[in-house]
Amino acid sequence: MNGKKVCIIGSGLAGLASALRLVKRGYEVEIIEKNPCAGGRLNQLCVDDFKFDLGPSFFTMTYEFDELANDCNISLPFEYSTLDPIFSVNFLEDRKTFNLYNDREKLNNQFGKLESNFLSKLDRYLKYGSALFNDTIDIAVRQNFNSLSHYIQALSKINKRHIPVLFTSYQNHVNRYFSSPELRQILSLSAYFLGNTPHKTNGVYSLLSHTEFVDDGYHYVHGGMYKIIEGIIEELKKENVSITYNSEIVNVQRKDKIVTGVIDKKGHKYDADTFIVNIDPLVFRNKILHKKNYMDKILDRKQWSMGMLTIYMGIDFKLNIESIHNYFVGKENIKHEMNNFRYYNLPETPYYYVNIQSRYSDTAAPKGCEALMFVIPVPNLIYKQDWSDRDEIVSNIIKDFSNRIGLNLKNHIKTLKVMTPVDWQKKFNLYKGAALGLSHSMNQTGYLRPSNVDKEFKNLFYTGSSTQPGIGLPMAIISSRLTTERVIGSKIAPIYSK
Numbered sequence: 001m002n003g004k005k006v007c008i009i010g011s012g013l014a015g016l017a018s019a020l021r022l023v024k025r026g027y028e029v030e031i032i033e034k035n036p037c038a039g040g041r042l043n044q045l046c047v048d049d050f051k052f053d054l055g056p057s058f059f060t061m062t063y064e065f066d067e068l069a070n071d072c073n074i075s076l077p078f079e080y081s082t083l084d085p086i087f088s089v090n091f092l093e094d095r096k097t098f099n100l101y102n103d104r105e106k107l108n109n110q111f112g113k114l115e116s117n118f119l120s121k122l123d124r125y126l127k128y129g130s131a132l133f134n135d136t137i138d139i140a141v142r143q144n145f146n147s148l149s150h151y152i153q154a155l156s157k158i159n160k161r162h163i164p165v166l167f168t169s170y171q172n173h174v175n176r177y178f179s180s181p182e183l184r185q186i187l188s189l190s191a192y193f194l195g196n197t198p199h200k201t202n203g204v205y206s207l208l209s210h211t212e213f214v215d216d217g218y219h220y221v222h223g224g225m226y227k228i229i230e231g232i233i234e235e236l237k238k239e240n241v242s243i244t245y246n247s248e249i250v251n252v253q254r255k256d257k258i259v260t261g262v263i264d265k266k267g268h269k270y271d272a273d274t275f276i277v278n279i280d281p282l283v284f285r286n287k288i289l290h291k292k293n294y295m296d297k298i299l300d301r302k303q304w305s306m307g308m309l310t311i312y313m314g315i316d317f318k319l320n321i322e323s324i325h326n327y328f329v330g331k332e333n334i335k336h337e338m339n340n341f342r343y344y345n346l347p348e349t350p351y352y353y354v355n356i357q358s359r360y361s362d363t364a365a366p367k368g369c370e371a372l373m374f375v376i377p378v379p380n381l382i383y384k385q386d387w388s389d390r391d392e393i394v395s396n397i398i399k400d401f402s403n404r405i406g407l408n409l410k411n412h413i414k415t416l417k418v419m420t421p422v423d424w425q426k427k428f429n430l431y432k433g434a435a436l437g438l439s440h441s442m443n444q445t446g447y448l449r450p451s452n453v454d455k456e457f458k459n460l461f462y463t464g465s466s467t468q469p470g471i472g473l474p475m476a477i478i479s480s481r482l483t484t485e486r487v488i489g490s491k492i493a494p495i496y497s498k
C-alpha cells in the first residue's frame with residue numbers, strides 16, 4: 001500500500017478496470033455503486049429461467065483486454081470465442097439474409113452477383129480502413145492530451161492522406177467504394193455503435209470496418225458478457241477492494257480546489273485522497289456539482305447518442321438462424337434528421353438488432369428454449385419524452401420478426417421484459433436516456449471530448465465512455481488506463497500480447 005486512498009463512483013467496466021489498475025499499484029480503493037450489482041451497462045438480467053445480457057452482446061479489440069490483464073499481472077479473467085458469421089443482415093423488401101463471414105469466398109458467393117469486382121473493391125476499402133486505423137489509434141485514441149495545442153500537434157503527425165475522409169460522412173465514404181444498395185447499408189451499420197446514423201457520423205469512423213473484418217473481429221464471452229464483470233470482481237476481491245452497492249452519490253464536500261468527500265442519498269459520506277467518477281462527466285457536473293454551465297438547456301445542445309429500446313425475450317423453441325448477431329433493416333437507409341431518430345417505429349426504423357444469447361451461454365435459457373435480446377435505436381428523451389406507445393412498438397417488432405422468420409412468435413413467448421430510454425436513464429443516470437452517452441461527432445472526439453481531469457478540482461478525475469477516448473468496451477478499458485495515468489502522474493507503457 002502506498003498510503004493513498006481512491007474512491008471510485010460507479011462500477012461500470014471503466015470504473016472496475018481503473019480500480020484494478022490502481023489497487024495493483026498500491027492504492028487503497030473503494031467503489032460506490034448506485035445499483036445492487038456492479039457492471040453498469042455491461043450487466044445481466046435474470047427473469048424466470050432466463051438470463052440475458054442487458055446491454056453489450058459482443059466486443060472487439062481483444063488486445064485491449066489483454067493489455068489490462070498484463071498491466072495487472074493477471075490472466076484474462078474470462079473466456080471468449082470469435083463470431084463467424086460476424087453478423088447477419090436481413091432486408092425487409094425481399095427478406096434476403098446476408099451472412100458476413102470471415103471467409104472471403106463465402107462473402108464473394110453472396111455479394112459477387114450484386115457488386116462487380118466485389119473482392120477487389122472490398123480489399124481496397126479494407127486496405128484503406130486498416131491504414132486509417134493503424135495511423136490513428138496510437139496518436140488519437142490511446143493517449144492523454146494536456147491541451148488543445150498538444151492535440152493539434154498530435155493530429156499533425158497523422159498521415160496527410162487521411163485529410164479528405166474527415167470531410168465526408170461514413171455513408172458517403174462507403175458509397176465511394178460500393179454501388180450495391182445492400183453493401184452500402186451493411187458496411188455502414190457500425191456507425192450506429194457510435195451513437196448516430198451513418199449519414200451523421202464522420203467518415204473517419206469507417207475504420208470500424210477494419211476492427212470487424214481485418215483486425216480480430218467480434219467476440220462473445222463464454223457464459224455471457226457478464227462473465228467479464230464477474231472475472232474482474234474476483235480479481236478485486238483478492239486485493240480487498242470494497243464495493244458498496246445501493247449507494248447513489250448525490251453531493252460532494254469540497255474545500256478550496258479539493259474534493260474532501262462524496263455523499264450518498266442516505267447521507268453517508270465517503271472520504272478519499274482522490275476521486276474517480278465513472279458517471280458521465282457532464283451528468284456529474286449537472287446533477288451532483290450543480291454547475292450553471294452544465295444545466296439541461298446547455299447540455300441538450302450537445303450531440304447525444306440515440307436512445308435504445310431493448311427487449312429481453314425467452315421463447316420456447318430453437319431459432320433456425322445461423323448467426324448470433326443479426327440486423328433486420330427497415331424500409332430504406334433513411335437520412336435521419338440530426339440524431340433524433342425520428343423514424344423509430346416499423347417499417348421506417350433503420351434497423352433492429354437481435355442477439356441469440358442462448359448460443360453462447362448454456363445458462364441463458366432452459367433446454368430447448370432461446371434467450372433473445374432485441375435492440376432498437378430510438379430517439380433519446382430530448383426528442384421523445386412520452387413512451388406510452390412502448391407496447392405498440394414492441395408488438396410491431398414482434399410482428400415483423402415473426403414475418404421474417406415465418407412463424408408467429410406470439411404463442412411461443414415465455415418471458416418478456418422491455419427497457420425504454422426512460423428506464424436506461426433511471427437505472428444508470430444516462431443523460432436523457434442516451435444509451436451510449438455523448439456521440440462521436442468530430443467536436444466531441446479526442447481532446448474535444450470531456451477531459452478525464454476536472455478543470456476545477458485537483459483530485460477529481462473521470463473515466464468511462466463519455467470521457468476520452470469514447471464509446472464501447474475496448475474504449476472503456478483504454479479510458480481506465482488513461483485515467484490511471486492521470487492519477488499516478490506518469491505514463492503506463494501498455495504491453496500488448498499481439
Ligand SMILES: Cc1cc2nc3c(=O)[nH]c(=O)nc-3n(C[C@H](O)[C@H](O)[C@H](O)COP(=O)(O)OP(=O)(O)OC[C@H]3O[C@@H](n4cnc5c(N)ncnc54)[C@H](O)[C@@H]3O)c2cc1C
Binds near residue numbers: 009
Ligand atoms: C443496449 C446497449 C448495447 C451495447 N452494446 C455494446 C456492445 O455490444 N459492445 C460494446 O463494446 N459496447 C456496447 N455498448 C456500449 C457499452 O455498454 C458502454 O460503452 C460501456 O459499458 C460503458 O461503460 P462505462 O464504465 O463507461 O459506464 P457505465 O456502464 O454506464 O457505468 C457507470 C456506473 O456508474 C453508476 N452510477 C451512475 N450514477 C451514479 C451515482 N450517482 N452514484 C453511484 N453510482 C452511479 C451506474 O449505475 C453504472 O454502474 C452498448 C450499450 C448499450 C446501452
